[in-house]
Amino acid sequence: MSAAPGLVGVRPRFNRRGALTALLAGAFLASLAMVAGDELTHSGGGAAAWDLLGSLLRPDLSRAFLATVAEASLLTLGYAVAGMSVALVIGVPGAFLVSGVLTRRRVVRAGSVAAGRSVFATLRAIHELVWALLLLSILGLTPLAGVLAIGIPYGATVARVLGERLQDVPPAPPAALETAGASPWQILCYARLPLAGADMAGYVFYRFECAVRAAAVLSFIGLGGIGYRIEIALADLRFEQVWTLLAALVTVIVIVDRVSAMVRARMVV
Amino acid sequence: MDDVRLEAAQARMLPDATARTPTRRATLHLAAGVLVTVVAAWWFVLAQEGSDVPAAGQVLDRTVDFAGRLLGVGDEATPAYAQSAKWAVVGRLALDTVVMSVLAAGMAGLGALATIAFAARSLTIGEFAPANRLLGRAAYLVVRGVHVVARSVPELVWALLLVFLVRPGVLAGALALALHDLGVMGRLGADVIDGLDRGPLRGLRASGARRLEILAYGVLPAALPQLVTFLLYRWEVIIRASVVVGFITAAGLGFQLRLDLSARRWTDVALILLVYVLLVWTVDLASTALRRLAR
Numbered sequence: 001m002s003a004a005p006g007l008v009g010v011r012p013r014f015n016r017r018g019a020l021t022a023l024l025a026g027a028f029l030a031s032l033a034m035v036a037g038d039e040l041t042h043s044g045g046g047a048a049a050w051d052l053l054g055s056l057l058r059p060d061l062s063r064a065f066l067a068t069v070a071e072a073s074l075l076t077l078g079y080a081v082a083g084m085s086v087a088l089v090i091g092v093p094g095a096f097l098v099s100g101v102l103t104r105r106r107v108v109r110a111g112s113v114a115a116g117r118s119v120f121a122t123l124r125a126i127h128e129l130v131w132a133l134l135l136l137s138i139l140g141l142t143p144l145a146g147v148l149a150i151g152i153p154y155g156a157t158v159a160r161v162l163g164e165r166l167q168d169v170p171p172a173p174p175a176a177l178e179t180a181g182a183s184p185w186q187i188l189c190y191a192r193l194p195l196a197g198a199d200m201a202g203y204v205f206y207r208f209e210c211a212v213r214a215a216a217v218l219s220f221i222g223l224g225g226i227g228y229r230i231e232i233a234l235a236d237l238r239f240e241q242v243w244t245l246l247a248a249l250v251t252v253i254v255i256v257d258r259v260s261a262m263v264r265a266r267m268v269v
Numbered sequence: 270m271d272d273v274r275l276e277a278a279q280a281r282m283l284p285d286a287t288a289r290t291p292t293r294r295a296t297l298h299l300a301a302g303v304l305v306t307v308v309a310a311w312w313f314v315l316a317q318e319g320s321d322v323p324a325a326g327q328v329l330d331r332t333v334d335f336a337g338r339l340l341g342v343g344d345e346a347t348p349a350y351a352q353s354a355k356w357a358v359v360g361r362l363a364l365d366t367v368v369m370s371v372l373a374a375g376m377a378g379l380g381a382l383a384t385i386a387f388a389a390r391s392l393t394i395g396e397f398a399p400a401n402r403l404l405g406r407a408a409y410l411v412v413r414g415v416h417v418v419a420r421s422v423p424e425l426v427w428a429l430l431l432v433f434l435v436r437p438g439v440l441a442g443a444l445a446l447a448l449h450d451l452g453v454m455g456r457l458g459a460d461v462i463d464g465l466d467r468g469p470l471r472g473l474r475a476s477g478a479r480r481l482e483i484l485a486y487g488v489l490p491a492a493l494p495q496l497v498t499f500l501l502y503r504w505e506v507i508i509r510a511s512v513v514v515g516f517i518t519a520a521g522l523g524f525q526l527r528l529d530l531s532a533r534r535w536t537d538v539a540l541i542l543l544v545y546v547l548l549v550w551t552v553d554l555a556s557t558a559l560r561r562l563a564r
Contacts, residue, residue, distance in 0.1 A: 020562040028375035031368040048433040081310030125549040129513045143318040217425040253421040
């Protein structure tokens with residue numbers, strides 16, 4: 001074995017991956033040490049575990065309850081769709097703003113990019129349910145609070161990610177249009193959107209899957225849906241209903257996943 | 270950019286070189302379908318949940334009012350964010366939240382590392398399947414199923430279930446976060462393995478390596494950097510959610526936020542929100558810096 005010429009005797013001064021491994025393991029072990037004294041299970045834990053697992057074998061499949069489950073699932077889907085519609089209203093113009101593709105003036109572009117980024121970063125940092133709690137304080141208990149709680153942070157995320165997609169298209173087609181005298185709008189419509197469109201749609205569908213999960217827990221502020229039914233069933237210790245509801249949630253997520261894969265396949269072929 | 274690639278992989282949408290522009294017809298159909306769905310969804314939600322939506326002017330008034338309360342306008346008491354004692358308390362809670370998130374990410378990472386080989390098509394039913402076809406297929410279906418269920422159930426619902434079994438606290442919250450994240454990491458990890466360059470693996474097999482050796486010397490070294498990158502990226506998502514899980518498992522910033530909100534201690538709420546956003550930003554920066562090390 002001989003080293004490449006010019007590299008003889010040169011060793012990396014600092015093993016970056018080794019350092020990272022040590023850092024991550026150290027952080028994990030330190031965190032573990034901080035909770036090491038805590039007891040994990042409580043006195044009733046064992047019995048509750050048996051109740052929970054035992055009822056897994058006999059989920060509630062009565063017709064009346066299945067109708068409730070179906071209605072709750074539809075409501076959760078409804079919240080997710082409505083929330084995503086708000087997210088797109090915020091996110092698509094936001095993507096144009098944070099990618100700076102709509103202007104050629106350097107100063108305007110830098111300003112809009114910086115302003116957009118910092119505003120969206122703040123909106124995004126706050127979790128959907130924290131938004132829900134805040135909006136509850138402002139709007140009262142209305143479905144609008146739930147829809148906006150999904151729409152605002154998701155809109156900010158969609159803006160950032162779609163904006164990056166718009167920026168990351170191959171540079172030649174936009175440059176060619178620009179040379180031919182196209183306006184930024186024309187470049188957006190005839191180069192950037194066709195190049196990035198399918199990818200962007202794919203991301204929106206992935207976000208929709210997340211929105212379904214977020215909508216499922218809007219019960220936390222008192223709105224309906226699958227989470228609301230789960231909370232009721234847990235409060236009544238009807239574990240067999242909890243399992244049916246969880247199965248419904250998993251089914252909805254899997255269906256959304258399949259449909260989005262189908263739509264994406266139709267869009268790119 | 271790195272973030273874009275990560276998000277793309279998470280959306281299972283690594284840029285496809287063969288992607289072509291959609292036809293105009295397909296786009297029109299899609300747009301019409303989306304429009305009908307959106308209108309139906311709004312109608313259904315409002316019909317089911319009551320449509321007492323406040324008017325726009327009212328919303329503006331209430332927002333201004335709410336912002337004023339958060340800032341402590343017209344409040345005689347010293348606002349919470351001007352008291353150093355309150356900062357110390359909230360700082361301690363923030364530390365709990367960080368510990369919860371690190372534990373969750375660590376547990377999910379270890380869990381994913383232990384299971385992703387069984388969730389990868391190529392190692393169970395594809396090219397590198399075990400001699401016993403049935404066993405490979407069974408392992409794939411079971412582990413994939415576990416990942417799908419773990420991922421489909423939101424952290425908050427895991428927390429609601431876990432508090433029946435586990436003493437409320439940091440550890441319970443970490444478990445709830447880890448369960449959901451195991452599902453996400455499992456899916457991402459399996460996709461990473463399936464996307465690996467098969468050449469080196471074939472080389473190992475041709476030179477007589479057994480399956481475990483292919484895994485240890487071929488799959489793991491190639492997949493690990495990408496997995497660590499994903500884990501760090503997920504840490505950002507976990508820290509956001511750890512506040513929400515804290516509502517249920519009585520730990521960290523989340524629980525205090527819930528208490529202060531219900532007691533209408535608005536300036537305390539403002540302080541927690543401020544520390545929360547700062548925490549998320551700090552973790553974003555730390556994760557970005559660490560991801561650079563992983564490359």
